Amino acid sequence: MREKKLSIIDLAKQLGTSATTVSFVINGKGKEKNISTALIEKIESLVAELNYQPNALAKSFRTGKTMTIGFIVDEIAQPFFSGIARFIDEKASAYGYNILFSSTKNSKKKGSEILQVFNERCVDAFIIALPNGLEKEVEQIISTDVPVVLFDRYLPALESDYVLIDNENSVIEATNHLISNGCKHIAFVTIETDQMQMLDRTIGYEKAIKAAGLESYLKKIDYQNKAHSVSEIADFLKQNSQLDAIIFSCNYLSMDGLDAIATTNLKIGEDLAMVSFDDLDVLRYFKPAITAVIQPLEKIADKIIEILIYRLRDNAVKDKLKVILNTNLEIRASSKAKITTAVDVLNK
Amino acid sequence: MREKKLSIIDLAKQLGTSATTVSFVINGKGKEKNISTALIEKIESLVAELNYQPNALAKSFRTGKTMTIGFIVDEIAQPFFSGIARFIDEKASAYGYNILFSSTKNSKKKGSEILQVFNERCVDAFIIALPNGLEKEVEQIISTDVPVVLFDRYLPALESDYVLIDNENSVIEATNHLISNGCKHIAFVTIETDQMQMLDRTIGYEKAIKAAGLESYLKKIDYQNKAHSVSEIADFLKQNSQLDAIIFSCNYLSMDGLDAIATTNLKIGEDLAMVSFDDLDVLRYFKPAITAVIQPLEKIADKIIEILIYRLRDNAVKDKLKVILNTNLEIRASSKAKITTAVDVLNK
């Protein structure tokens, strides 16, 4: 049923010329290869008339280029990742690249499988938010000169191009914001992990707290599921009734935090200031709206593509690039100036 | 730098056998093709030892199959689409397929370009939330026996496999829910469009209102941007102060609706019951939580993949399939039983 598709050879036969010539013209090398203008025009008009579409498979096979970029993240449904995916697609398309994606579920095994499959499929480049433990696999890919840009998290053992945000300073800024609003007992809730971006956030918190001479309230959650996380946070709040502010180190913890706070009689923005690392629609619509550290999604995507295009054009062995972007602390009602008590005022 | 990759011919040479035999064994056809167990084992162990990875490009080129599915939606960053994408990836991976995605921004031109590019890349199948006006292009693809499953929206002029939800009955159910809670002046806010799924939702509203003998309050917004939409909804609310319930026909209108209602002195769940078509985290965390018509994302993905695999295995000319799934009306505080006034009670 399926009609045999037109090949470059069919075109050549119809015009009484060779496949080579047709190939040159189709690829815009007519002039360069000294094809006469007359023939160029004849070929181009036939291509248009017959709506010839080159067989991308044959082309890829021959050239080894697929014009495909592998995009690997924890979970495409997470707003942060789908937001990045959106811009990556937009910008990569402009260069003729398409995006093949898959989700690792933050599993080393799944991540390794995806790396292998995408590699076998000869993607021209990788964009990855890499689970820990896959340094060797990625190194292997880099060693074959396939460009790789990692984002969101940093793997100290892995020499590679990176696009990251300044996690430490972002949290320092958030913490200082709370401190300058009079908060004295600021908690930081994070997950038990060895992912660098999370550790850096914690470091930022501790530095800011120490610099201000305040007491540190650090809560690490061994993340199992939402219910467990909510109850851990709720318990933590109950056991630390002196807290006047709380920072959550990532967006899903912020959501769990909202649920946990709802089980207490604490009023966000009044009894307890709150800041979320990572923004979400929920945080903007919540009453009161929740202050958030916002990652510059479009800029991240921009930088990633910029680096990839640079590497794809001329991947001479050069130093690896490490781009670190600033975040934006969007101050909303949840952390606006607190009514400081008389005692606080006197203490100043 | 890049080492020449191992080919099937290299393996054959090393073993003193032919490429054909190696190919048979690698593809698990050793037994079927009468290759001796001894040789099968020798080949398999060499493959393992040298970690031979077949060149997927050559394979695709030869077979015409890419093991790739094109996934085309309005905008991958929209939670509905990224939610579907997640399950599509999960389920397609299980069959060895990977997902190439791109976003049309609901533009006919962009959609048409993506269709063409994916087609040239020989994706084995398409999953599409199709903008209006591309019926011809999709028909052309279907005519070449490439499986296409459309979802989210129905194009009456296009004979194809579809996975849809029952828009009309979902809204009827939502409207009846409000009616049974005593609402008498129920508005329906939708967009000016010719997309069938939206029209069906409106039809559901009007049927339910008519059946109950109530007055219809239908507001169609010519969607330009969020600010305009919010102000249109706010005006509509102010001009119809008798309203006691409002239904939004899609998730972004629900968000705009929340913003609009915030500009009035109406209290959701008290003065005004609210229902959203499509769920969002925002709606669950909002105070009060907003009742929503929830689409069964995983089931939708399941059905899509089921149909595709069926078509990919044996795409004999058979009637097109149309799967229509039920939604789930999740009742939350925003639409819980209203306190009916004395007048209402007496009127019964």
Next chain:
DNA sequence: TTTATTTGCTTAAACGTTTAAGTATAAACA
């Protein structure tokens, strides 16, 4: 006029698989 260069093409190989068709030997059958 002879030689070198440019113009305008073509030939043929290569990319790594799959697979139809074939071959040679061994086993089974008549």
Next chain:
DNA sequence: TGTTTATACTTAAACGTTTAAGCAAATAAA
């Protein structure tokens, strides 16, 4: 015993491009 069938492979073509190498004619340079 001769014939068929099964076993265990191999040969070679094909998929549609790209591209290095080459060639003939026209033009320019010497």
